Amino acid sequence: MSKVAKLSPGRLAALRILIAAREGGRYAREVSSDLCAAMALDGRDAAFARRLALGVTGCSGCLDDALDAVLDDPRSLSADVRDALRIGAYELLYLGTSPQVAVSQGVELARMCAHGAAGLANAVLRRVAEGADAFLAAEDVSEQHRAMVSCARRAGLPTWLVRRIVDSLGEDRAQAMFACQLEPAPIAVQVNPLRSEAVEDALAADGARSLELPGAYAVDRVSELVRSNAFAHADAVASDYHAQLIAAAVTREGSCLEIGAGRGTKTFMMLAHAERRDLDRDHVALDLYEGKCQANAQRIECSGLGEIFTAAGDATDLDACLTAYDEQMGRTALFDTVFVDAPCSGTGTMRRHGEIPWRLAPQECDRDLPELQLELLREAACRVGAGGQLIYATCSVLHAENEGVVSAFLSSPEGAGFALRPLSVALADAGPAYADA
Template sequence: MSKLSPARRAALEALVAADRDGAYVREVLRDAARMRALDARDRGLALRLALGATAASGTLDEALDRYLSRPKKVAPRVRWALRIAAFELLYLGTSPEVAVSQGVELVRSCARSASGLANAVLRRVADGRASFLAADDVDASLRDEVRLARRGGLPQWLVHAVREARGDAAASGLVACEFEPAPIAVCLNPRVEEIAGIGGHAVDGIPGCVADVDGPALLASGVLAHGDAIVSDVNAQRVAAAAVRPGSCLEIGAGRGTKTFMIAAGAARANLTREHVAVELSAGKCAANRARLDAAGLAAGVRIMAGDGCELESVLAPLDAEAGECRRFDTVLIDAPCSGTGTMRRHPEIPWRLEADDALRALPELQVSLLAAAANRVAAGGVLIYATCSVLASENERVIEAFLATDAGRRFSAVESACQTMPAPGAYDGHFMAIMQAGA
């Protein structure tokens, strides 16, 4: 009997807790006392196991269930233990002897009586690894797509949608980076010229952006807690930079204020004095946004309002009353609710929580509604910016096409539209941005 490694035990505890509480596993890991007790090497392994088992959970179940006589009867805790071991076998290249032995010990820690079952199932997963990843069991007409999906631990429908919209190379790049860490970038508060010791480099065209920084050094610096910088992907910063223009700004879908911070920082850096209204559905997120801006010293000129972006007439009624007319803005940014498929490396829950109908129908319908509501708030000659962190055409190009064909959209012309860098090894996240200009 081998001794169970503390990293694997910590990963299992985090996965079970996240599943039980409906939480994000990355947040559970960050707050777990068991993780803090590990050395750096074991923390790294626990993190990789927990995030990977989450990101590939559906594919791991597919590999396991073919050898389980009653897969629906497997207890959740045992299921997560088996997933961890299967992830090591399929994706990490851990030796079968170690992965199976540690997997058996993980299962034994959950249910001693299930250790024999675990041994038999995991050995068969190890023996069938090459055939499973090659999709030898699938009809030849579908094999390439299923092989690609299994290699990235992703749902087949998602791989199909990316291939259809972006091509084979883009889909392969997405798959190749699915279990790799995403690069870290920060946006600096204008009151800070640089942060010593975090490495990285400035990015042309995005003032205040520092890319490829050292994550542990960044956390140790304390700048995030003091509001001197904010973590944001380079392509997300490109979106925020596009909204830094003279005149008033309306931001829809502000969330906890990452882009609000970056837009306010960019305006301060460019010596722009203007009104910035940030609208967010959640009152709690509005409060978080305000607290972050206050800490950063960037709250001047920013008004935060809670409400539904599809109901702007109601949300902005106080502004209309103050102005005595319908308020219109020189820049309107919609940071639309979306599938998040461009950020799956950072959010491993996305692939298997996301439903195809949401990404291909429900979310696009909502996104078109948000654009229609926002269109009436763009001043003559102003710009309407639509952004997502999705790589799916259904939420990006097709939404813009649908909007421009509506009565609300006919006064706009597309100035720029691009699906920015697809996630790939070493590349930044996938973000889409369309900039449309209103007629005079």
């Protein structure tokens, strides 16, 4: 295979993103925009760089398995050279790039990291190319486990996690999820109803298509929204459409305690829907971290959508977290709606956050997170007023964190007075504009 003389800008940017994310302890998605801008990449190269960097991140364990199988001493690789080889292997295994291009470009990436690594990269990536089909088919695995391992490798996921997803969703739904796991995640935004006109041009430039939920749009990109400062000025927020549905369902008349508010994306969306529906409501946003509470309050103030009360603390002890609010109210506050946006495995957002699958451990999904989620639900139930609603949401697709936690809660003393209610009913109650969302 002949050497390609010039390294493509997108591949070089992808390598720099991976290195910067690793060395800075940051997410690749966070690093990518600033780095692509600093390199003055055009839209096509920037998109390719992000596709490579996020894809490599999401498939990192499988890529390492493929590389380590053909390396004489996997431990001898520097971290930078490994990142370079991962990019080449990702192109060979998952993007269908021609071996000639993937290998030669991978060699140039490795050369950027260490001049003496070029020969090693050439040999290793050639062997990965030759064994790509066999690796994805898991021919190196016993026949008993081959189908599951092959499924995991083709999706770029840990085998243990694939088993749990299949057990949780069933074979058909799990396979549908795996089939799109390596595709870019869809992008959606929710618009501030007070600023709709201000973002019309940016939405159009970003290819916006109106979704069934009021204020929600699918977009091809957010470059013009970013350039116009729509996010910085709280004219809109970027949010997964399913998260938008949850926020709409949670929005009701009266008082609301939002547990796990983070930086306030769902807070913003709830206040946006309250504005559209002209609801009179009080909102308390609670998060573990004071910095996130401050960011939430600042965005809501900037949005013009109303006021919120923020509280920081561990939501397994709500009396301690809400001391100041209770004092302000002159009593132990009970709420019409308590929304638990629970910390979770995030397995429903792996297309967007490729770091998730390779940072998780089985014990977290099987025991640690469900135990915490149940503790949060039981504590939250004590703050629901008569006739009120307790809404529980995760970004997980795993049974243990969803149905398992809900079932355990309903069987607990705190859950005895609650009954299940479908999300579709809550959306229908919001009015005709929400019923078909």
